[in-house]
Amino acid sequence: MLFVPLGFSANVKPHKAHSRRTPSKAPPCLNKSKRDFLNRFLPIPWETWPSEGRLLLALTAFWSIAGIFILGSASWWVANREMGDGAYYIKRQLIWLTASWGLLYLAISTKLKNWLKLAGPLLLTGWLMLVITHFAGTTINGSTRWLVIGPVQVQPSELIKPFLILQSANLFSQWKRINSDQKFFWISIFISLLLLILFQPNLSTTALIGTLLWLMALGAGIKFRQLIGIAGLGVALGTVSILLKEYQRARVISFLNPWEDPQGTGYQLVQSLLAIGSGGWFGEGYGLSTQKLDYLPFRSTDFIFSVFAEEFGFIGSLMLLLFLILFAFIGLRVALRCRNNQSKLIAIGSSAILVGQSMMNIAVASGSMPTTGLPLPMISYGGSSILSSLLIAGLLLRCSLESSGILEEFTTQKQHN
């Protein structure tokens, strides 16, 4: 407390009066001194947070904590079998989660303007990492997605997502203003990124990122004709990729009728459908999934939703999907409130990728889409995924904070003092 600048909390109050949108009531659980202490760490005092921001923070916190519990249930038995420690995955996930919340804190404490400036170099770094991965990556399950840096494995295709959002916000928000050289440069970077990921091979992330770019372009107001053209091109590219790669073709065929070969190509999907269907209305109960006991492959990562659905039933699945609708809606509200085009695009892009990736994961698990490996954000096991997801959530939160207008005034005030 010694380091608390004098008059810090006193300065907050006058500004509160300016903001009509921010509710003046502090959370009742915090008394004043604690609140002041916490406010020291927040970019703007909690009292001045826009309601979307508060809700988003709560939703993100709930999402990531619930994710730990879901992962715990999904991974415990097999972890105990294979690693001799049931908490093996949870422990590692908790470390990643802590780091990721640090990143989220960094995201909400950093001006979007600075993020946007950094976006280009960071994206190029990510691009470089992808190139390195292409030549020196680790291959797991036939796909070269991982780069080993010291003790950790990172997945550059996951990590570039937030920077891709930032950079495309940069690009699309001033599409008409940017000269064609720059456009050409960044579009080729985007396309080469997509191709690099596609040839890992990782069709799902390619499709996700492609869809994200397209949605951001759609949000930015690019002409429908161009958008449809691009979409057609993307679908054609995906089709060619599927036709060329035998394993992807087999997956598509097995997706159409998994029961044809339930022991072979349809195995994953059949097991996933059995898990989801076993849940019924109310589910087996937390921890009581049977399919997670080695029947269902990738139960801690790509098919974690199936375990969740088996344990919590249709009610649980409905809650999760309603949660995603709520998150997307809040994301939209943030985007609508944002004061400049870049922020709007960042907000819509961030919520689109978090919700969209969840949708794709659930669609795969429920057999609504060909089987592809995509983590469920903040729930699936995987450090890169959770880092990237919480950074994106942080960017969305920052958008919300900046949308109130309080931030500029507050920062100015702070500097004056």
Place this chain on the structure above:
Amino acid sequence: MSRDRRSYPSRKYRSKRLTVIPLDPISHKRLRLVFAILLLGLCGLISRMAWLQVLQSSDLYARARALQIHRVQPLGARRTIVDRIGRLVALDEQRFRLWAHPNNFRFPGDHSELVREPAEVAEKISQYIDMSPSKIINIMGDRRSGIRLIEGLDADKAADISALGISGLELTSYLQRVYPQGDLFANVVGFLNLDRIPQAGLEQSLNNTLSREEPVRRLRLTRDGTPLPDDLAPGVFYRDDEHLQLTLDSRLQELSVKALSVAVQEWNAKRGAAIVMDVTSGELLTLASTPSYDSNSYWNYSPSLFREWSVQDLYEPGSTFKPINLALALQEGAIQADGTVIDTGIVNVGGWPIRNYDGGFSGVIDFPTVLQVSSNVGMVNAMRNLAPSRYWDWLHRLGLDVKPETDLPGALAGYLKSKKDFVNQPIEPAVAAFGHGFSLTPLKLAQLHALIANDGYLVRPHITRRLHGEELSKSPILNKSQPLLRSEVTRTVRSWMESVVEAGSGEGVKTDGYRIGGKTGTADKSVNGTYQEGLKICSFVAHLPVEKPRYVVLVVVDEPKGANAFGSTVAVPVAKKIIDGLLVLEKIPPTDG
């Protein structure tokens, strides 16, 4: 694009500098459109989840359970059978069948695409299954899967093959009933056929007891086979390892079988049987039969051997029944213990002449002598003092014509003429006096002699002793309340029988230091109601020790050939060997003096 947005009111970003292209704020419609796309997808997923988890749930649930729940069919393991000293008589052994699936042949560490040649696999396994590689390749032929290479591998060899880690070789286990004593107990224990269905003996008669109670288990398993505690019925894993213990002693049994075989061979007889019964409990220490068969390879033998004739076939006991008749007469007061009877060598009953077996005569003799010389005429005269109806009542009371209560499979009731015939035809009680005209099983005769030996109690002959650690037999004695015969009567008859061994036809079993009672029998054999020339059944029954009898030994040899074939020459030597063994094995102390 800017043309589209012209109506939009805000122009504050518009700059007057020509180089800067004006930027319109992003249309809220477009942002809402993005949200709408997401919302549409999420609603689609909600309906998909409703389809899977509500409408399709019961079907998927059933499919999942079908995959997860395994019905463990009982292997059909049967209880081990041991003899009275714990030697294994019958047990289940795990054996293995080796199957080959050449379309999946891989050595450990091979790439998953590689398929090894049958020759490579044959080379590796030939030493374990005692088969040349070329023969193995021959068996496999062109077939790609599901080839049965060999059966009957023991657990060690199966483990060796399994340790090779060759993919495409499959070992399936099954149980095989093994009878370590070979033919020793086959007549009693029976066997299982190749489908493990009991075909004879105790295996058949005690099938329910011998089958383990193994319910069909329904276990929910993880994929690697770990059972889940959910939905488990209580006691699913309970498995009792109780075995069935027999009263038979394999040492005495073996000795008896050997002795019998020798006699049967020597006299060129059809068959032989020996019974050693504990007179107080009805336990059989020996139920030997020859010729027998090997339960392990029953298919090499004639099915007629699969029944134990000493239990399942009737015969006319002849002279071995005389002591019982005398006991009945004594009990009824028809004769006196110190009385005499006249043997004139021939007696006419209802027009039928009855002679002694040797055609001789003995004059006035006492009852011990009647037994010693086995006088038929003397017996007829003695039993004449007993009213035929009383006599018949007694035979009936002894249970001659009812199925004996026993655990021995297939035990038969004896055959006794109807009371009317017995009373009205004088020849019937007359031939019954020396053990003809009715028939019983050797087992029943042993039971009746046990009655003499144990002072008048009918015991329940049995060969199973305990299961679940409890005595199996209910009550060993059937007429518990009061003895059928007075003890003076039985004691008197026993002393007469002792004289048979001391000075009569039973001399062959005389053993120094022991008091043994006995009676020989040489009965003419009737086949379909007529007595066949030269067909005899020679038998001998012994009680020991006479002062307090504990065992009855009965030896019966069917159809010995030769003019000299009598109970004393054929059956007594066998009985002697058995008695010698019995005295040693049961550690019976000699009588003092």
